[in-house]
Amino acid sequence: MGLRLEELLRLTVAALMQVTGDSQRSVAGVLGLTQTQVSRRQSGAVSWSLRDVDVLAEHYGIGALDLLAGPTRACEALPADRRRAVGTVVRGAGR
Numbered sequence: 001m002g003l004r005l006e007e008l009l010r011l012t013v014a015a016l017m018q019v020t021g022d023s024q025r026s027v028a029g030v031l032g033l034t035q036t037q038v039s040r041r042q043s044g045a046v047s048w049s050l051r052d053v054d055v056l057a058e059h060y061g062i063g064a065l066d067l068l069a070g071p072t073r074a075c076e077a078l079p080a081d082r083r084r085a086v087g088t089v090v091r092g093a094g095r
Contacts, residue, residue, distance in 0.1 A: 008070050009048050010041070015071035016060055021084035030059045 040046040057064040066077040
């Protein structure tokens with residue numbers, strides 16, 4: 001038996017955040033939530049809502065079904081302009 005949909009969605013959101021460089025704080029802003037509320041959703045303490053799915057899908061420029069299909073499908077559907085540039089140097093980062 002595979003992952004439950006709730007766990008799959010948490011993994012997908014985490015993957016999209018990684019690929020785009022979004023933080024929990026920026027995702028919270030898109031959803032009209034606090035960073036703590038997003039953290040609770042990502043930890044499984046609180047469930048993502050269908051509204052959250054719709055808003056996240058729109059934010060990432062993918063279909064809601066792509067978002068629910070898992071990390072691989074969602075990341076493949078992600079428009080190229082939403083991806084963080086590979087090898088981007090962050091100025092001011094410690095050495």
